[in-house]
Amino acid sequence: MTHDIVIVGAGFAARQLVRSVRRLAPERPIRIVTADSGDEYAKPELSHVFSKDQSADDLIQQSAADFASANCCTLHPHTCVNAINAEQRCIDTDAGTFDYGELVLATGGQAIVPPVLGHERLLTFNSRQEYALSEERLRAAKHVMVLGAGLVGIELAMDLARAGKRVTLVDQATTLLPKVLPPLFGGPLQHALHTLGVSLHLNATLLSVLPDRDGLRAMLSTGTSVTVDEVICAVGLRPDTRLATSAGAEVRQGIVVDDQLATSVPHLHALGDAAEIGGRLWPFLQPIQLSAATLARVLTGDDSAHLMLPPMLVRVKTPTFPIQAAGDPFHPDVRWLISADADGMTAKGRTEDGTLLAFLCFGKHTANAIGLLKQLPRLR
Structure with a gap:
């Protein structure tokens, strides 16, 4: 049986794991299979590309080939995993079948798109690849609606406004950052958005987005219609649990793991945005870094390694506020x-x-x- 560590996904979590394993086991075979290009970029920087006038290619920090060479691993870009055979400990992919000693799912999350009339016209902003697909349209847009006033939505709205675009921000909640700020504290942030010229529509949901002669006509549940050039959907992420489910692993909000990042299926682990730890999802950099370091120790034979999470600091990366x-x-x-x-x-x-x-x-x-x-x- 092979001792290869096979990782599905090549985002921040996967790369942190590879680097952590390499510090502990320089010779351990590692194979990465990813559906995207595998190029490294800082995902949080997506929220600032407009004010910095950055293209999708500008975000690349290291190519997939250079990362694989620097970390002595095999990387398969633009390759989908079709199935996991947990009994035989192998995966079926577009590039062939690969055996594994330990398999890590770092599959991340998919942007949630509400099933409204015209939903296919909504743009998502969850990856560099998604930005590349919409880059020309968003650069040309003069008026952009951002759907969702959570962390990403607030950051995008402010960045678009700082780049000189007209911005309309919509959320079904009655306050901004409803998962971070109690209602008592939404006022200062609301004032900061108004100062930037952002138009707010709270306690409102999007019903439809359809083309008209001036662009896209977005109809809200309040009865208001707004004509914009583009609509960015930033209402949240849904953990990608499809492979874990097909392999028989326990899935709730995300892929359920214990404090050693192990799933309910032997030799199958989960990491990053898709992993549910202690009944919660932890889609932030610090817990992912700590999880990767713990899992690296587990994968290299340290049975004493257990994840301990300190209090997590949530940063809203908005320079003006x-x-x-x-x-x-x-x-x-x-x-x-x-x-x-x-x-x-x-x-x-x-x-x-x-x-x-x-x-x-x-x-x-x-x-x-x-x-x-x-x-x-x-x-x-």
């Missing part, structure tokens, strides 16, 4: 202590006995975030 948050701001026992001045605001969420459960830092007060982060209890 930065926000950093951590903890559970929606905990029922949180009592907020707020300090604000001309430079921004810090909100500390504590229990009655003084235990810090969450914090929010706005503007220049983000300098306080690291110190507060150290006061939060560990997650697991």
